[in-house]
Amino acid sequence: MDTTLPPAAALTSAEAKAQPVVEAQAQTQRLPKLAWVLMFSVFCIPIGVLWDISWHSTIGRDTFWTIAHIVIYMGGAIPGMVSGWIAFRTHFFGSPEEKAGSVSIWGLRAPIGAWLTIWGAIGMLTSAPFDDWWHNAYGLDVKILSPPHTLLAIGMYAVAFGVLLQMLSWQNRLTGRDSKTAGTFFLLTAGVMLNMLTIFLTEKSQPNHMRSSGFFYIVAWQYPMLLACARRASNHRWACTLVALTYMAIQLAMTWLLPLFPGEPKLAPIYREVTHMVPPAWPLLLVLPALAIDWVYRRWNEKPFSLWLLAGALAAVYLAIILPVQWNFSAFLISPAAENSFFSGNRQWTYYSTAGDWKYQFWDLDKHSITLVVLIKCFALAYLSTRMGLGVGGWMTKVRR
Secondary structure, eight states: OOOBOOOGGGSOHHHHHHHHHHHHHTTTOOOOTHHHHHHHHHTHHHHHHHHHHHHHHHTOSOOSOOHHHHHHHHHHHHHHHHHHHHHHHHHHHOOHHHHHTSEEETTEEEOHHHHHHHHHHHHHHHHHHHHHHHHHHHOSOSSSOOHHHHHHHHHHHHHHHHHHHHHHHHHHHOOHHHHHHHHHHHHHHHHHHHHHHHHHTGGGOSGGGTTSHHHHHHHHHHHHHHHHHHHHHOOOTTHHHHHHHHHHHHHHHHHHHGGGSBOOOOSSOOOSOOOBOOOOOOOOOTHHHHHHHHHHHHHHHHSOOOHHHHHHHHHHHHHHHHHHHHHHHHHHHTSGGGOSTTTOTTOOOOTTOOOSGGGGSOOSTTTSOOOHHHHHHHHHHHHHHHHHHHHHHHHHTTBOO
16 A cells, blocks of 8 residues: 555656645645644553563452553543544544545545554453453463453554654645644654653563573564664654753653552562562663764765665664663672662562562573674674565655545
């Protein structure tokens, strides 16, 4: 399904007549107020998920209608309803220019981002009774990605990506301050998606994992694609930095705010005394390589070369910063020196975590140690991930529907 504006020769006669009008209308169109609703409602997804993980770590299995669950589903329901209204208005009351800037599914016309958001919201809401049944049958989750959570995760990503495409469409079609605002919303949404990605990789990204090859592979493969994609699709000078800061802001807000609220376990076995909500671990310091990527990208654009060479340079810079930073910072995070309210060191453990020195040790060093071969594989993964991100980012600069 093509989401870019096709050449005039590929349009129907009505659409071909409308295309110049669409371009002219972009000069006078304004960013709809609903964009603000989409933007802030999608933040509910990572906030609700982090809250829910804390709820399970502190209290255990509770009623389905917890505040955390409600916040999660608000992150799907509100963007879904807003996008549904956008689709309804575009199809039944949209001007020829608005319809020319949409795509048709089953004869109904709406922006592609609105369709994807609606689909994701339906997926999220469908997972709710499945998740409730799963917990009633099996109790607490052994892993984050249980079958109902997998369906929920797919729906959440569809919602966030749909909102991101709508922001891109407005960024690319509008002009002036409205285009800049939509571009900022696009980067904030990318930060939300980065946060969601790190949440689902939490089990392999604890500070105790940060000297194992498994963590190195995750860092090399998962995050460069999103950063490179946002970097190329945006005109913002510090696009990657803003994405990484959004991720850190959400994570740190929950790290600092959750322990302010009292909570205690209601489900056995209880191996650890917990009196307040358990916070997430300290976020990854992705803002440091993000700053470097922004700097290198701007310098590179002054003398543009092949995107393949650019991907190699960005991947090398990214790994050269993030791997040694996390290697050293993780030693601090698992030490007694980090056990305070600011760094929340060793406070992320659940009430059913057993006592022991394992919390102060690095894990999997014998089976997954760091070698030269591991580092070469990391560069290959980061290179491919970055190149794919640059490619997708280039496509995103053309999204207008």
